[in-house]
Amino acid sequence: xxxxxxxxxxxxxxxxxxxxxxxxxxxxSVAPGGHQFAVVPLASSGPDLGAALSALGQETTLVTxxxxxxLGRRTRAxxxxxxxxxxxxxxxxxxxxxxxxxxxxxxxGIDAATDDPGRLRGLGAAVDLxxxxxxxxxxxxxxxxxxxxxxxxxxxxxxxADVLAEDAELAxxxxxxxxxxxxxxxxxxxxxxxxxxxxGRLLSGFAAxxxxxxxxxxxxxxxxxxxxxxxxxxxNFGGPAVLGLAPLASERGIxxxxxxxxxxxxxREVRRHGIEAVQSLxxxxxxxxxxxxxxxxxxxxxxLA
Amino acid sequence: MSxxxxxxxxxxxxxxxxxxxxxxxxxxxxxxHLRIGVAAGGCSGLRYQLTLDDSDLxxxxxxxxxxxxxxxxxxxxPYLQGATIDFADTIEQQGFTIDNPNASGSCACGDSxx
Numbered sequence: 001x002x003x004x005x006x007x008x009x010x011x012x013x014x015x016x017x018x019x020x021x022x023x024x025x026x027x028x029s030v031a032p033g034g035h036q037f038a039v040v041p042l043a044s045s046g047p048d049l050g051a052a053l054s055a056l057g058q059e060t061t062l063v064t065x066x067x068x069x070x071l072g073r074r075t076r077a078x079x080x081x082x083x084x085x086x087x088x089x090x091x092x093x094x095x096x097x098x099x100x101x102x103x104x105x106x107x108x109g110i111d112a113a114t115d116d117p118g119r120l121r122g123l124g125a126a127v128d129l130x131x132x133x134x135x136x137x138x139x140x141x142x143x144x145x146x147x148x149x150x151x152x153x154x155x156x157x158x159x160x161a162d163v164l165a166e167d168a169e170l171a172x173x174x175x176x177x178x179x180x181x182x183x184x185x186x187x188x189x190x191x192x193x194x195x196x197x198x199x200g201r202l203l204s205g206f207a208a209x210x211x212x213x214x215x216x217x218x219x220x221x222x223x224x225x226x227x228x229x230x231x232x233x234x235x236n237f238g239g240p241a242v243l244g245l246a247p248l249a250s251e252r253g254i255x256x257x258x259x260x261x262x263x264x265x266x267x268r269e270v271r272r273h274g275i276e277a278v279q280s281l282x283x284x285x286x287x288x289x290x291x292x293x294x295x296x297x298x299x300x301x302x303x304l305a
Numbered sequence: 306m307s308x309x310x311x312x313x314x315x316x317x318x319x320x321x322x323x324x325x326x327x328x329x330x331x332x333x334x335x336x337x338h339l340r341i342g343v344a345a346g347g348c349s350g351l352r353y354q355l356t357l358d359d360s361d362l363x364x365x366x367x368x369x370x371x372x373x374x375x376x377x378x379x380x381x382x383p384y385l386q387g388a389t390i391d392f393a394d395t396i397e398q399q400g401f402t403i404d405n406p407n408a409s410g411s412c413a414c415g416d417s418x419x
Contacts, residue, residue, distance in 0.1 A: 144380060145343060145344070145345065145351070145380050145381065145384065146345065150344065150345060150380060151345050154344035154345055154346060155345070155346070160340075160342055160354075160360075160362065160378050161360065161362055163380075164362060164363070164364070164378055164379065164380060167380065168363075
């Protein structure tokens with residue numbers, strides 16, 4: 001008997017919750033009663049993430065916008081609605097700059113120039129705030145040569161004096177709000193600084209799902225990991241779900257099998273990154289739950305014999 | 306290569322100092338100094354920026370070698386502690402070179418490091 005952990009991001013028409021259940025259902029149909037399955041949806045942002053966290057028992061209010069002022073207004077409205085868990089998704093603002101901090105504050109009802117720093121800190125007192133960072137920016141720091149002012153400023157060819165001034169302004173804000181620099185604070189133009197001042201926790205969508213599912217505990221008890229994703233190419237390496245899960249499985253010596261709507265990567269590259277095999281579900285963007293279930297059952301026959 | 310001994314900071318060899326002085330003398334502006342900075346970029350992650358200017362930024366760290374002033378900004382200073390700027394004009398190499406003990410690796414062109 002094997003204990004199988006099934007995790008999936010969106011595949012085709014199926015969101016992570018539906019895709020994960022379809023894969024598990026397909027595997028279970030091949031070995032009824034003979035194996036145990038744990039099902040964990042994985043998502044990186046947006047409504048998929050909200051649905052995944054809800055399926056994992058964490059009801060959240062999702063707030064997102066591609067405009068910092070609008071994001072501020074939506075966040076303030078959600079906070080004023082009362083206690084609860086609030087999920088602020090910053091992925092649409094991955095290209096924001098430090099100039100957008102003033103707009104975000106304005107949306108929150110804070111005058112950046114005149115309001116007491118304690119007023120911002122008090123706004124988020126009753127809310128459990130999760131801030132979802134753009135997936136490839138989770139390590140970005142706020143200050144210094146590797147901080148957002150230097151990273152964006154020098155890339156744009158700005159003079160040293162301007163970069164230093166902006167870095168100093170960010171440092172002042174962080175000090176006023178009692179926030180210490182940390183990985184992720186420099187994501188999305190430094191906007192997470194404001195949410196950190198509100199008491200928010202910064203993490204990627206994948207990390208939020210891992211925490212909600214207590215995934216590392218489940219991993220330590222499973223014999224096989226199956227991860228689903230929409231596309232698996234040399235460019236994306238399966239996306240956040242595979243990139244996040246494969247190392248966790250590999251460091252525990254657990255074989256990891258990837259199922260993808262479409263595959264365009266060599267076996268050698270896949271094995272180098274801790275994936276035993278990647279199987280195509282042969283459907284790409286048109287796959288629905290039934291097709292995923294059926295294709296997964298075919299794959300399962302060679303793995304759970 | 307001769308180096309006037311100072312205990313810390315950025316080191317400018319005599320050859321580099323002489324070259325900077327010559328370049329500054331050919332410029333119409335007076336009071337120019339060598340500014341060296343570090344910025345993200347290049348093939349190894351960080352890259353050096355060398356310019357002649359007369360700016361005096363808040364937090365600047367300055368050293369003087371052979372009568373020539375070399376300046377770096379407060380953000381770059383930690384990455385340049387103990388770095389030596391030399392000037393070579395040989396058949397194998399021409400231009401300013403930077404030997405930085407803080408660099409764990411660099412690219413073949415010498416302009417980028419990590």
